[in-house]
Amino acid sequence: MKNTLETLEKIQRVKTPPFLFTRIEARIKAINEEVFSFKTIAGFAFTVLLLLFLNITTLKVTNNTTQAKTSEIELVIQSFELNKNNQLYYD
Amino acid sequence: MSKNNFKSIYDEYSQLVYNVCLNYLQNTEDAEDVTQEVFVKIHRKLDTFNQQSSLKTWVYRIAINACLDYLKAQKNKKSVFFSISIMNNINVLPVISDFNHPGVLLENKEALKTLFEKINTLPVNQKTAIILKSIEKLSQKEIAETMNLSTKAVESLLSRARKNLKEKLNSTKEK
Numbered sequence: 001m002k003n004t005l006e007t008l009e010k011i012q013r014v015k016t017p018p019f020l021f022t023r024i025e026a027r028i029k030a031i032n033e034e035v036f037s038f039k040t041i042a043g044f045a046f047t048v049l050l051l052l053f054l055n056i057t058t059l060k061v062t063n064n065t066t067q068a069k070t071s072e073i074e075l076v077i078q079s080f081e082l083n084k085n086n087q088l089y090y091d
Numbered sequence: 092m093s094k095n096n097f098k099s100i101y102d103e104y105s106q107l108v109y110n111v112c113l114n115y116l117q118n119t120e121d122a123e124d125v126t127q128e129v130f131v132k133i134h135r136k137l138d139t140f141n142q143q144s145s146l147k148t149w150v151y152r153i154a155i156n157a158c159l160d161y162l163k164a165q166k167n168k169k170s171v172f173f174s175i176s177i178m179n180n181i182n183v184l185p186v187i188s189d190f191n192h193p194g195v196l197l198e199n200k201e202a203l204k205t206l207f208e209k210i211n212t213l214p215v216n217q218k219t220a221i222i223l224k225s226i227e228k229l230s231q232k233e234i235a236e237t238m239n240l241s242t243k244a245v246e247s248l249l250s251r252a253r254k255n256l257k258e259k260l261n262s263t264k265e266k
Binding site: 004005007008009010011012013014015016017020021023024027028031 | 226
């Protein structure tokens with residue numbers, strides 16, 4: 001057994017292949033180019049969320065104003081006993 | 092540690108990483124691929140290296156983990172391929188990378204090929220311990236640091252690995 005394991009010690013050290021560093025550099029560069037940084041992603045997400053929030057708020061405010069306006073008009077119609085019907089001629 | 096030191100780390104440890112990968116994978120192309128992967132990881136993690144362990148231990152750990160990930164990925168790829176071939180009723184065995192280790196002299200090639208075949212069937216931590224001890228010639232303390240174990244655990248791991256290896260080699264001889 002000892003002899004068998006000793007054959008492992010006969011394995012020689014091997015030099016690294018030429019241009020390996022250039023290939024590693026190219027790989028690192030490619031990764032850096034294709035991956036967006038965390039800051040970019042966070043900034044984009046924040047902008048989208050802000051736009052969504054502004055949209056929802058604007059929609060809510062517009063809805064409330066329309067409802068208030070409608071109820072005021074209805075109050076005037078009721079107090080002057082006006083006809084809500086748009087038909088001008090009666091049968 | 093800053094990324095400006097990357098080139099000097101490569102100069103100091105590239106041979107070590109390439110040889111560990113060769114001893115783990117026994118194939119030059121696979122070893123070269125994984126060596127590239129290791130240095131990409133080192134470049135990415137260099138800022139987070141906290142110097143609690145030595146740089147050499149840290150590099151060893153990354154190299155071994157990369158080899159294990161590579162073997163796991165290969166195994167998964169093969170098992171998918173194998174299951175597809177079974178489903179299609181084609182009698183194809185999973186492809187095994189050729190034994191291609193330039194550090195092995197021609198006169199020892201057959202003996203070492205057989206030995207590596209047996210080492211490759213050992214549990215992962217036993218294989219790692221054997222490679223680090225017998226080929227990389229690390230001390231038990233260095234192996235313990237690299238594998239995140241106590242020196243006693245490494246000692247018992249090595250004795251179990253030797254015992255297992257002996258049994259596997261004997262069973263081959265009997266056949």
